[in-house]
Amino acid sequence: MSLRFEIQDLFSEASRRNASDIHISVNVPPIFRVDEQLRRIDHPPLSVEDVKMILSRLISDLQFKRFYSEKELDFSFNFPLGNGETIRFRGNCFFERGNIAIVLRLIPQEIRLIKNLLLPSQIQEVAKKRRGLFLVTGPSGHGKSTSLAAIIQEINLTRNCHIVTIEDPIEYMFTSVKSLIHQREIEVDAASFAEALKRTLRQDPDVIMIGEMRDLDTTRAAITAAETGHLVLSTLHTPDSSQSIDRILDIFPAYQQDQVKLQLANILIGVCSQQLIPLLEGGRIVATELMWAVPAVCNCIRERKIHGIKNIIQTGLDQGMHTMDQDLIRLVKEGKLPKDLAASYALERKEFNRMLYL
Incomplete structure (x- = not known):
């Protein structure tokens, strides 16, 4: 199987799992972030050449030269999955212990409206x-x-x-x-x-x-x-x-x-x-x-x-x-968040606990 199709499969799997990020590093398999948790996928560890080749498929030659010069690069791109669907990513690549590492953030194609995001x-x-x-x-x-x-x-x-x-x-x-x-x-x-x-x-x-x-x-x-x-x-x-x-x-x-x-x-x-x-x-x-x-x-x-x-x-x-804590209390009282989880995200936990029982 060619590397191009491995990348395509990797991105398709990330989309299917609703991953927010993909981590690509040397000597470990690709890792997805799903609902704030890092999860390794069933894939062989990536070699130095694997990671370098993946990056070369995602950025231009000019960007690649700039990356090697500056040691850091932000970029974005669209990637066709071959089934008529396209995924957009925001990426960052960097060096760690002399090896390339890549982090890709999946950007939804659909721009959701304020009401769909459940914002105020x-x-x-x-x-x-x-x-x-x-x-x-x-x-x-x-x-x-x-x-x-x-x-x-x-x-x-x-x-x-x-x-x-x-x-x-x-x-x-x-x-x-x-x-x-x-x-x-x-x-x-x-x-x-x-x-x-x-x-x-x-x-x-x-x-x-x-x-x-x-x-x-x-x-x-x-x-x-x-x-x-x-x-x-x-x-x-x-x-x-x-x-x-x-x-x-x-x-x-x-x-x-x-x-x-x-x-x-x-x-x-x-x-x-x-x-x-x-x-x-x-x-x-x-x-x-x-x-x-x-x-x-x-x-x-x-x-x-x-x-x-x-x-x-x-x-x-x-x-x-x-305030943030008032909104967390609202989510608890509406049954959308358990109390302990909401408390762990409170900016002032003592104040959160006090207000929760008012």
Whole structure:
């Protein structure tokens, strides 16, 4: 059996098992991540040449040269399975102990809507906004890109907008419906996030989606874009709203933070922090914290009293807000999560246990 067909079989099996990731390493068989658990498949251990050959089938010669030069590479690709189905992947390859290793994230072809993801229905209001900054935050692998894609698709189906996405690499592939969508990939279509953002402001955008606000230049450009009348959507690897705001402010030099907190208070729409929790019967369910930039929150940002935001969220149910622990309690009371499992994902376990019995 040729390696090409082994790859095809491997990807087909990953899709069949609803794996979220595939790990390909030397001296071990391929490993799938299914519902947060790593599971080895019945396959012989891969040799150095096997892994090198697999990677050569997934990336271009130019990417291969860059990988050997920089020792790391992010990439994405579509792979046809031969039955009319195509799977899309986001990949990363790296060296460990001198050997190549590859991690592939499966990207669903279908872009699910906000209601299908069981996200808070209030998030649909974001798709109606004309300007401002909305963030989706949480750990890696917990659906941030999927939630952003759902908001973009909501806009695509309901508004006549020009949407520009800036990603590294491109994950979900959009088809323009009511909106016109242009997707730009770093190092393929643009040199950097910051440079792409600067140029995007000259491309008549209405909505700008930034894959991640990962550095000072990108964050500064995102704030500028939101200030100049655009809807900006992005992600951060932060567990809750308060830490998301602190992360943005702290990325700036100390002498600029007073100005930035005023800008952020003026442009912020809200923050949705999320976790995907594996269910005992299989599959995962989303738990969220949702914060809106109501006047009290904006005052906390202006005065750099970020610690006060949690209390505002906790008491803001009538304004469509809730903390992560409040949402976990909701899932327990609705019978969707067992108490012990929900408690293990609580941000403040003692507080979770106290609120559970109120």
